[in-house]
Amino acid sequence: MACLVSLSISLFICLVCSQGHALSLNYYEKTCPNAESIVTEVVKDAAKKDNTVPAALLRMHFHDCFIRGCDASVLLNSKGKNSAEKDGPPNKSLHAFYVIDNAKKAVEALCPGVVSCADILASAARDAVVLSGGPYWDVPKGRKDGRISKASETTQMPAPLFNISQLQQSFSQRGLSMEDLVALSGGHTIGFSHCSSFQNRIHNFNATHDIDPTLHPSFAASLKSICPNKSGTKNGGTSMDPSSTTFDNTYYKLILQGKSLFSSDQALLTSPKTKDLVSKFATSKETFYEAFSSSMIKMSSITGGQEIRKDCRVVN
Incomplete structure (x- = not known):
């Protein structure tokens, strides 16, 4: 502490x-x-x-x-x-x-x-x-x-389909580093994702593969069973990781196993610097926690407002 x-x-x-x-x-x-x-x-x-x-x-x-x-x-x-x-x-x-x-x-x-x-x-x-x-x-x-x-x-939001170059550009435009990118991505350890955010990896991935070859086969099969086709899965989806209500470093372990949901998650392994950080955070929860805390302070200190609203839903 x-x-x-x-x-x-x-x-x-x-x-x-x-x-x-x-x-x-x-x-x-x-x-x-x-x-x-x-x-x-x-x-x-x-x-x-x-x-x-x-x-x-x-x-x-x-x-x-x-x-x-x-x-x-x-x-x-x-x-x-x-x-x-x-x-x-x-x-x-x-x-x-x-x-x-x-x-x-x-x-x-x-x-x-x-x-x-x-x-x-x-x-x-x-x-x-x-x-x-x-x-x-x-x-x-x-x-x-x-x-x-x-x-x-x-x-302007970074998208689940982004590659490492797009992610780096999005974060650097806001004064955030590659370490901030990897640390803040760890927020994906909690929550839920709809099929629309990862269906690109399990349906018509590219001209050669229907499924993203970086996905673990059994994980890809489970995602396909949840989101069987590109239509009719609007409300379908899955938890971000098996411990989706617990904030831990499971997210990074899953990336290394080929069991991350988004293309943007898997993209963290395509750069030597970000891959090294994924491995560090997967190995040490304490190291991840320190980096995440630091990056959250940095991100949340990007300011730009003008007033103190009386009601958060409407301007004064």
């Missing part, structure tokens, strides 16, 4: 120097000291009732940060002729928005107009990982909420 805390502080200082944005570990110390504990309790309560909540919150935060920075723009509802991020193709399967709504209401009741939706989402994502058995890290706070949300911009 002490290692992660010191890591958090040093990385935070580095980010403030490079971005010039005043994120701070004690940002609400005087204005709303109980904000984080309130969010934690709301997330705990929701996760007890629905074990898919932690994975949903982690994914929601990731999808928020990759478009316009971590400004809670993914929480905004579509309005009039504007289709918001949450209605973009990569985000239509996002859920558990109500958890952030509930946390915001609880915080507003105590400290009205003080805590941003973006900070609530960043804290909730950390709580989601901890509740799933993963590492704890101190979340730098002080983000503002954005006023713009466009479904058309969600095409």
